[in-house]
Amino acid sequence: MAGEGDSEPEKPFKLLGFLDVKNIPCARDSVLYGSLGSLVMGLGHFLATSRVRRSCDVAVGSYICTMLGYWFYCRYNLAQQRIRQRMLKEGMKNRMLFEGSYLDPEKKKTGSERSDS
């Protein structure tokens, strides 16, 4: 069926010849948000001060800061997601392993409910 089993990696698009923004998680978003932040800050500074040179400096500075700032935020969330995925995988494996045995957490739960009633 269309889309199923489509696991070919995307053709890389390397920014400045080395950063593959298509295949590195969070890279594309970081560069795009950085560009947006740079545009907004640079343009805003120019509109406020009419100083071209300083506005360009502000634009480049905010590009770097926004890009790196979003990068750290995105990678932190990605790491948390990966940890949750691993815990879920481990939990599912343990549930299958211990189902019906004395280690089954579901059995302990129903056992305690019975003793309460």
Added chain:
Amino acid sequence: MANHSQLNFQDASSPIMEELMGFHDHALMVALAICSLVLYLLTLMLTEKLTSNTVNAQAIELVWTILPAMVLIMLALPSLRILYMMDEINEPDLTLKAIGHQWYWSYEYTDFKDLMFDSYMIPTTDLPLGHFRLLEVDHRVVIPTSSTIRVIVTADDVLHSWAVPSLGVKTDAIPGRLNQTSLFASRPGVFYGQCSEICGANHSFMPIVVESAPLANFENWSSSISS
């Protein structure tokens, strides 16, 4: 294994390699930021006059001291985290000795009785169709999946290096010295590597093949090969 003209890493098959790839992405992002800044400064120089009346440079001195320090901190902290993670004390399930010779590897599983073998590259003339040239060996190293393996690497004659890129392992084999590393294959598969220290004429022809198999398969293999 790597595809032809592949420049990037092979797919990670161990948690350490995943962490290393993540750190590599982080380092490249920092490098992009620095290169963008340098590119911008270079373009500024094209429009700048070549004389300057600046006598007091305290502010810029402060900037170009603090900024590189911050860059170094951004790189050093994740790097050290992974470095210490690689040296964590764990309880290995199995110990494997890899001994480098000119020009083959030999392996010993001393947890089992009489389980040792040599691993020679299969010459291209004897290679079955569809197998990988200069990478296949006659006897693969088989390890159980999702188990911590202690690998002790040494050499018999000259310097060699036992490397498997997709597992994030590269350990020098030094005669008279035992180097220890830890291996953890997250998934079943076959992982290829090559000797990574120049060791003579056939340095390029002593590959390493690690086959990660479920525990039952590993047990069957170990009983079959020792008998």
